[in-house]
Amino acid sequence: MTDTVIDNREVTVLLVDDNPQNLKVLYETLKDKGYWLLIANGGAKALELACCHQPEVILLDIMMPEMDGYEVCRRLKADPATADCAVVFLSALDDLSAKVRGFSLGGADYISKPFQSQEVIARVKTHARVIRLERELQARNRELQSDQSRILNAISEGIYGLDENGIIEFANPAAGQIMNAPVEELIGQCFFDLHFAAAGDSQDPLPVQATCRHGIAEAQRDIQMLRVDRSAFRAKYRSSPKQDADELQGAVVVFRDITAELANEQALEEARATVQEQRDQLAHTSRMTTMGEMAAGFAHEVNQPLTAITNYARVAKRLVGKAEPDLVLLQQTMDKVEAQSHRASEIIRRIRRFMKKPATGKEIVAIAALLEDTRQFAEVDMRNNEGGIELTLAPNLPDVLADPIQVQQVALNLIRNGLEATRSVDSAVPVEVNATLTAQGFVRIEVRDHGIGLQDDAEEKLFLPFYTTKSEGMGIGLTTCQSLIHAQGGEIGFERPIDGGTRFYFTLPVAVVARPESD
Amino acid sequence: MTDIQQTVYVVEDDEAVRDSLELLLQSDDKPVKTYDSATAFLESYSDAMAGCIVLDIRMPGMDGMELQKKLSDKHSILPIIFVTGHGDVPMAVDAMKEGAIDFIQKPYREEALLEKIEAALVQDRQQRKTLGEKQEIVRRVKSLTPREHEIMDRMIAGQANKVIAIELEISQRTVEIHRSRVMHKMGTHSLAHLVRMVLSVKNLIDPR
Numbered sequence: 001m002t003d004t005v006i007d008n009r010e011v012t013v014l015l016v017d018d019n020p021q022n023l024k025v026l027y028e029t030l031k032d033k034g035y036w037l038l039i040a041n042g043g044a045k046a047l048e049l050a051c052c053h054q055p056e057v058i059l060l061d062i063m064m065p066e067m068d069g070y071e072v073c074r075r076l077k078a079d080p081a082t083a084d085c086a087v088v089f090l091s092a093l094d095d096l097s098a099k100v101r102g103f104s105l106g107g108a109d110y111i112s113k114p115f116q117s118q119e120v121i122a123r124v125k126t127h128a129r130v131i132r133l134e135r136e137l138q139a140r141n142r143e144l145q146s147d148q149s150r151i152l153n154a155i156s157e158g159i160y161g162l163d164e165n166g167i168i169e170f171a172n173p174a175a176g177q178i179m180n181a182p183v184e185e186l187i188g189q190c191f192f193d194l195h196f197a198a199a200g201d202s203q204d205p206l207p208v209q210a211t212c213r214h215g216i217a218e219a220q221r222d223i224q225m226l227r228v229d230r231s232a233f234r235a236k237y238r239s240s241p242k243q244d245a246d247e248l249q250g251a252v253v254v255f256r257d258i259t260a261e262l263a264n265e266q267a268l269e270e271a272r273a274t275v276q277e278q279r280d281q282l283a284h285t286s287r288m289t290t291m292g293e294m295a296a297g298f299a300h301e302v303n304q305p306l307t308a309i310t311n312y313a314r315v316a317k318r319l320v321g322k323a324e325p326d327l328v329l330l331q332q333t334m335d336k337v338e339a340q341s342h343r344a345s346e347i348i349r350r351i352r353r354f355m356k357k358p359a360t361g362k363e364i365v366a367i368a369a370l371l372e373d374t375r376q377f378a379e380v381d382m383r384n385n386e387g388g389i390e391l392t393l394a395p396n397l398p399d400v401l402a403d404p405i406q407v408q409q410v411a412l413n414l415i416r417n418g419l420e421a422t423r424s425v426d427s428a429v430p431v432e433v434n435a436t437l438t439a440q441g442f443v444r445i446e447v448r449d450h451g452i453g454l455q456d457d458a459e460e461k462l463f464l465p466f467y468t469t470k471s472e473g474m475g476i477g478l479t480t481c482q483s484l485i486h487a488q489g490g491e492i493g494f495e496r497p498i499d500g501g502t503r504f505y506f507t508l509p510v511a512v513v514a515r516p517e518s519d
Numbered sequence: 520m521t522d523i524q525q526t527v528y529v530v531e532d533d534e535a536v537r538d539s540l541e542l543l544l545q546s547d548d549k550p551v552k553t554y555d556s557a558t559a560f561l562e563s564y565s566d567a568m569a570g571c572i573v574l575d576i577r578m579p580g581m582d583g584m585e586l587q588k589k590l591s592d593k594h595s596i597l598p599i600i601f602v603t604g605h606g607d608v609p610m611a612v613d614a615m616k617e618g619a620i621d622f623i624q625k626p627y628r629e630e631a632l633l634e635k636i637e638a639a640l641v642q643d644r645q646q647r648k649t650l651g652e653k654q655e656i657v658r659r660v661k662s663l664t665p666r667e668h669e670i671m672d673r674m675i676a677g678q679a680n681k682v683i684a685i686e687l688e689i690s691q692r693t694v695e696i697h698r699s700r701v702m703h704k705m706g707t708h709s710l711a712h713l714v715r716m717v718l719s720v721k722n723l724i725d726p727r
Binding site for chain 1: 533535536538539540542543546577579604607625626627628629
């Protein structure tokens with residue numbers, strides 16, 4: 001009981017009865033129980049005290065002159081300040097209709113006279129606790145609400161609460177700022193008419209309409225909204241349905257002005273494009289350099305078929321000049337001319353494709369065919385290499401997603417380095433090129449030579465610009481390779497095989513077969 | 520002069536160039552033999568080959584320059600026409616310094632190539648003739664007795680019979696007999712001719 005006393009200390013109980021004897025008994029019953037007791041001997045006095053002290057519990061006599069208990073209760077419940085008090089009616093009237101009337105006016109309980117003091121104590125205690133809990137709950141609620149509104153106020157995104165017709169019921173300060181109008185001016189207006197130029201004359205649903213009408217959440221970016229002054233801005237919004245139980249009650253819209261964001265994105269995109277352009281430019285320059293280095297080889301490659309064509313043409317002329325031309329031999333010779341023409345144009349086609357600018361961009365590439373083409377390409381350069389190039393492809397290699405020209409450029413660069421390293425030690429061991437599928441969904445291409453090997457500090461320097469081990473090199477080859485492979489989403493690196501030479505490798509992501517999108 | 524069959528030896532790794540050149544030379548009634556590598560040619564090389572070599576300067580494996588060196592080590596006198604590409608002029612110059620008769624750049628005109636081949640064949644004939652003459656001189660020199668050879672050396676050196684007789688402590692008459700045998704064996708009557716002949720093969724006879 002001691003606990004109860006301490007617990008009740010803050011609880012105020014108002015005792016109302018026109019009979020002083022009754023008041024005295026009530027007072028005696030409840031004193032020393034730790035309540036703050038107030039006494040009123042009439043309805044008017046009771047209302048005054050209640051208004052002033054907001055008691056938790058009011059023990060209210062029904063039968064009073066001037067203003068009876070029912071009227072007092074009605075007034076108490078009508079005043080917000082006292083509406084939450086627990087009214088416990090006291091009366092000798094022990095009939096059902098009196099009790100029902102009391103409850104219907106908002107009474108919490110009923111004690112019949114003559115009352116037992118234990119009953120009074122128990123009921124007051126119970127109601128006092130209920131009211132205190134309720135008040136605490138309300139206080140917490142208010143705190144929570146003010147927290148919420150602080151958050152709503154502090155948030156930089158605009159927030160609207162709309163009813164099911166799109167009428168703005170709530171707007172936070174950020175919404176006012178974005179729309180360039182006081183919040184009060186926004187409330188009550190139609191969201192659609194206010195913020196969209198197409199409102200009214202469009203068949204297409206406006207943003208948020210589906211949320212308001214059908215409870216479907218929406219999110220869109222980069223739509224045009226109008227401010228109150230009808231000036232336009234680019235916006236991003238999310239809307240979710242406001243639902244109570246299963247009933248749709250409108251929508252909550254969270255939106256933001258993304259003009260600056262879009263500008264930043266565009267600047268970023270431009271910067272990215274510039275970088276891309278420069279990388280492509282550098283790659284192209286590097287391809288030109290490669291072609292320059294290979295020019296003698298190409299001239300030779302093209303001269304071979306041209307020489308053959310010239311010779312065959314002469315032979316054909318002589319055949320025709322004869323009295324009885326050997327038509328079969330003539331036919332054969334002309335076929336050979338044709339074959340050699342194709343051979344020459346194939347070389348030129350390959351060069352032209354390699355020199356193409358800008359590169360064609362990423363596409364689905366059959367890596368086996370590309371490497372075979374590259375091998376033939378590199379053989380132009382290989383006339384002084386006895387060993388040549390050995391290409392080994394794992395069976396069923398999947399296609400990769402990459403820029404074919406840039407991949408060829410990297411492969412060619414690595415193969416040519418390998419050939420040069422092999423030459424530098426007068427070796428006849430072929431440069432080995434192989435391609436395999438890794439467990440991580442990449443195709444790994446390796447170029448291995450049995451040449452001089454890399455220096456000890458290659459790890460730190462090899463991919464740095466302007467670092468070169470070749471007397472006539474510029475040192476941008478591998479740097480370019482690295483940037484090109486990274487642009488394909490792959491990796492590039494090297495290893496030192498235990499039995500000498502160098503192994504360079506690069507990886508390319510396997511092309512994923514596009515699945516049909518669900519939305 | 521026409522006793523030896525002259526052949527054009529084509530050494531070229533590119534199948535189409537080799538085939539077309541063979542057809543072309545055949546249509547010009549030139550005997551042709553083709554080889555797809557320097558190594559293949561070197562394996563079938565012999566002193567008896569006459570004619571000229573049309574040699575691609577750039578080939579995988581042993582290149583044209585290397586073959587030239589190997590043939591030179593074998594004392595080959597076959598004239599070599601180098602076939603070069605666009606960027607190979609410095610190489611061609613080196614080849615000329617090493618004794619190549621000429622070079623021709625791909626793609627070439629038929630006339631130019633045939634002209635060069637013709638010139639090479641003429642040179643080959645001349646060299647072969649000169650070589651034949653020299654070999655005859657050497658054969659004659661080798662037919663001399665040691666005493667006759669010694670007296671010839673002194674004749675060429677311009678010593679008079681009397682001086683030779685005194686230095687060799689033989690009679691002047693004996694010197695005269697040897698001298699006439701030398702002139703007879705060497706097939707000449709003129710001391711001046713003898714001097715020319717012996718000097719022309721100086722490098723081919725053992726120094727005494």
